[in-house]
Amino acid sequence: MSALLDVHRLTIRTGTTTLVRDLSFQTASGERVGLIGESGSGKSLTALAATGLLPAGLVAEGSVELAGQQVIGTPDNQLDQLRGTAAAIVFQEPLTALDPLKRVGRQVAEPLSRRARRDGRPLSGTALDGAVLALLDEVALSDPTRIARAYPHELSGGQRQRIAIAMALACRPDLLIADEPTTALDVTTQAEILNLLDRLVRERNMALLFISHDLPVVANTVERVVVLRKGEAVETGPVATVFGAPQHDYTRSLLAAARSFDDALEGRS
Numbered sequence: 001m002s003a004l005l006d007v008h009r010l011t012i013r014t015g016t017t018t019l020v021r022d023l024s025f026q027t028a029s030g031e032r033v034g035l036i037g038e039s040g041s042g043k044s045l046t047a048l049a050a051t052g053l054l055p056a057g058l059v060a061e062g063s064v065e066l067a068g069q070q071v072i073g074t075p076d077n078q079l080d081q082l083r084g085t086a087a088a089i090v091f092q093e094p095l096t097a098l099d100p101l102k103r104v105g106r107q108v109a110e111p112l113s114r115r116a117r118r119d120g121r122p123l124s125g126t127a128l129d130g131a132v133l134a135l136l137d138e139v140a141l142s143d144p145t146r147i148a149r150a151y152p153h154e155l156s157g158g159q160r161q162r163i164a165i166a167m168a169l170a171c172r173p174d175l176l177i178a179d180e181p182t183t184a185l186d187v188t189t190q191a192e193i194l195n196l197l198d199r200l201v202r203e204r205n206m207a208l209l210f211i212s213h214d215l216p217v218v219a220n221t222v223e224r225v226v227v228l229r230k231g232e233a234v235e236t237g238p239v240a241t242v243f244g245a246p247q248h249d250y251t252r253s254l255l256a257a258a259r260s261f262d263d264a265l266e267g268r269s
């Protein structure tokens with residue numbers, strides 16, 4: 001079976017600087033893959049390249065196939081359709097995805113109605129309103145009617161991230177890319193959002209590309225992991241193998257740092 005996301009020898013440059021080098025990995029349908037590595041190792045750029053969203057000034061080479069379609073070099077208007085159906089991204093900061101001037105219900109309605117049109121079953125009026133409320137309920141927002149009428153600034157960070165997740169789900173993507181989706185949230189809300197993502201990915205049998213520097217969370221969330229260092233993959237494999245018997249010094253150092261942080265939290269060091 002062909003991969004849903006097939007990254008082959010991806011290199012990302014700006015001018016003469018190489019930011020990601022010769023990176024290859026695949027995500028099969030329904031598979032959960034983690035991208036880990038220290039800050040600046042190229043995780044976010046890889047996620048953006050996977051959906052053709054690299055900022056101007058950055059150039060991608062190699063191959064990125066999403067649902068069998070080449071992303072690199074494909075014009076934006078052709079990628080729009082693919083982004084709405086094959087893959088959706090949840091970013092670290094939910095405000096990135098939200099328009100401050102629109103009620104959040106309307107913002108969730110847009111991808112819902114786009115996807116419904118594409119599926120040949122257009123949604124409008126009360127049916128669309130009902131679908132918005134059902135989706136807000138699915139991301140465990142209590143009082144969906146009130147939330148739908150709110151503007152982003154009237155919501156908490158956790159509620160905003162739930163809205164961003166609802167907007168991603170509205171596309172009914174085969175692949176959900178979550179780029180450090182909880183970093184901007186407090187610890188309790190982080191755990192709630194992670195549980196929500198985990199539940200939704202499993203219930204909807206979506207593939208997940210999960211970017212995080214929180215190794216215990218990665219271990220609980222994904223099946224396979226790619227370890228990035230300075231834009232290069234140093235190790236990849238099942239999470240139990242990579243975390244249980246790391247082959248590369250860099251992976252060992254990431255795991256040791258995570259362990260000593262845990263020990264410090266538990267007052268054991």
Ligand SMILES: Nc1ncnc2c1ncn2[C@@H]1O[C@H](COP(=O)(O)OP(=O)(O)OP(=O)(O)O)[C@@H](O)[C@H]1O
Nearest residue numbers: 014019037038039040041042043044045046055058
């Ligand atoms: N638009 C850009 N122009 C030039 N360099 C960039 C640009 N965006 C990112 N970079 C550089 O590319 C490298 C990889 O960045 P990236 O955001 O992918 O790292 P990351 O692993 O996601 O880090 P973090 O965990 O801090 O989010 C960094 O050195 C960063 O400074």
